[in-house]
Amino acid sequence: MNDPLIRIALVDDHALIREGVRVLLEAVEHYRVVGEAGSAEEAVTLIERERPDVVLMDIGLKDVSGLELTATLTRRHPWLRVLILSMYSDRQYVRQSLQAGAAGYVLKDATSREIIAAIKALAVGGRYYSGALAEALTGCTSTPEAVLTPRESQILQMMAQGLNNKAMARELAISVRTVESHRLNIRRKLDIEKPADLMRQAMQHSGQRCHPCND
Incomplete structure (x- = not known):
């Protein structure tokens, strides 16, 4: 049985970063980038039109915080799985992303394998945090x-x-x-x-x- 198609949207105000991530993901079987957005307004329209499975979200958008946008999107679309893709490794951002409704957090310097694994984890209902973040976080609950x-x-x-x-x-x-x-x-x-x-x-x-x- 073939794996289901994972539909992905990219939200980042840097076109070069979106282009690099798109090239990476479109080379992966069963992954399809259905659209890109460089602003919150574009992102809202994109999500409503394409209804992707996973959204890769940058924190540092120019018009609004990616965390605020995540909260808005997950409130409107409870089924949406948001993966924060950020340069910030501060665990405070991780906590805030969870409060906003994100299901994962990966650093932009992560390997391509880790980004691909994170998307796959979110698509099947799981969560994912970059290894560096997971090791830095303390007081974690058992699983x-x-x-x-x-x-x-x-x-x-x-x-x-x-x-x-x-x-x-x-x-x-x-x-x-x-x-x-x-x-x-x-x-x-x-x-x-x-x-x-x-x-x-x-x-x-x-x-x-x-x-x-x-x-």
Whole structure:
């Protein structure tokens, strides 16, 4: 069965950045950029017209804060998944983005693989934060995946990045059979039967490793 098409909108007041992100995403199978906006007014019109699955949102828009725009859009369209793509790594911005209704936060210096994984995580209902942000945040709540070993958790993260068993084995310097064994243990511990459900859990695990907490 083919993966569903993920429709994406780009909101950033720098045309060059939008162009770079568009080129990156349009090279990914099942990803389609349905429109771009350089201002809040353009973004509102774009979302209402195209109804994308995921919006990549910059914080520093010229006419209004991207966080304010996120709050407006998610209030009008509760189904909308907003991924903040920003140069700001301050965790205060992460908390504010959550309050505004964003489902993820990725830094602009993230790798292309991480941006692609973040979009995929949001598209299936999960959350995603850049690894650097997740490591910097303290006082995080535990997740259902806490029962997993560090290696099993790593396997789930790599699955969310789109790596297959052979690639994971090569990356971790272990055998393919060992990877398969880890995957079997993950399914058993999390009571998952279908491979598709395991992938969905991997996406959610990737975005829910760490949640911003109050100071």
